Amino acid sequence: MGNSSKRYVSFLILGVLTFGVYSCALLAQQARYQQGVKVGQVAARRLSEISGLAVSRRNRAVIWVHNDSGDGPYIYAINPSGELLATFAVTGADAVDWEDIAIGPGPEPNEDYIYIADTGDNNARRRSVTVYRVKEPTVDPNARAASGRTSRAEAIRLVYPDGPKDAEALFVDPLTGDIYLISKRELFSHLYRVPHPQSLSHPNQLQSVMVLPIGLVTAADISHDGTTIVVRTMVQAYLWRREKATSIADAFKGRFWTIPLQKELQGEAIGLDQTGTGYYTIGEGRQPPVYHFSAAQ
Structure with a gap:
């Protein structure tokens, strides 16, 4: 031939x-969701490649975001209007290719931690990848362009069971503390898990959980009560419900729904709001809009 x-x-x-x-x-x-409403616009010029977002549960009206590869180890607190409240250097972290950010439990009870996925690997060459965990800083909602440093980040190194992968989606089960990654560069994305507690002294072997019925995943999030999971690609978003006393795998084996997105310039980020019923999205580019989607009444 x-x-x-x-x-x-x-x-x-x-x-x-x-x-x-x-x-x-x-x-x-x-799913019955209203079309997204533009609630703000990211003003800071340096936030031109937003790759992940997570809505704070302890800081009122704070959305944590970060840039894709090319930026340093920084996380940014913005409000829903897109105003930059504070920039935090993540102490002890490197930024090879940050792809997603999540909120979840950690070593200290009744504390929220930020998890940052340094898991991008476009050419599938990285022998291991890293998820950084740091106690969530307190943010003054009245601040404007403040700066600071986080406490020292813990580096959770991860190794795939089936060779290097490019993963852009991260979430942490609030009920168990298990970390989940979703691979991107496959027609059917793979879900991986590293159970709690994760080792800080040696690489953690990721467990292959299942193959998802969607592909090219760029972000994911889970509600603070663990009952709602959202996953997005650049063109479509999906929602799964998790019943009480069931696992994440059980949830992904069940029914799922499409949920709306607005057209964005390379939209990659999604995060559930504090209620767990609505969600935000932000795309890349200069001064990208902040969209909020509410469940239909």
Whole structure:
């Protein structure tokens, strides 16, 4: 078979597989959510490649964001209007390719921790990746462009069981403290887990949990009570419900729903709001809009 014929067959197979992925996704019912409302616009020029967001549970009206690769080890507190409240250097952390951010439990009870996924690996070359964990700083909601440093971050090194992966989605089960990553560069993304407690002295072996019915995942989040999970790609977002006394794997094996997105310039980030019923999205680019989506009444 000639090279041109081989290329044609390859593109045909890729097209069929892609159609199959989105056909599976289309089987999901549409959840009752209103279209996103622009509630703000990120003003800070340095926040031009926002890759992840997480809504604070302890700081009122604070959204934590970070840039993609190319920035230093910084997290930024903005409000829903997009105003920069504070910039924090993450003490003891490196920023190879940060892709997502999450809020979850940690070593000290009744404290919230920020988890940062340094898990980007476009060329699948990294032997291990790192999730940083740091106690969530306190933010003054009336501050403007303040600066500070976090407490020293804990580095949780992770190794995949099936070779290097590019992962852009992170969430932490608030009920168990287990860390979850979702791979990106596959037509059907893989869900990985590292159970609590995670080692800080040697690499943690990720466990392959399951293959998801969607692909090209760029972000994920879970509600503070662990009952709602959202996952997004650049063009579509999905929602799963988790019943009490069930696992994350059980939730992902159940029904799921599509939820709306607004058109964004390379939109990658999603995060549930403090109620756990609505969610925010922010795209990349200069002064990107902040969208909020509410559940339909």
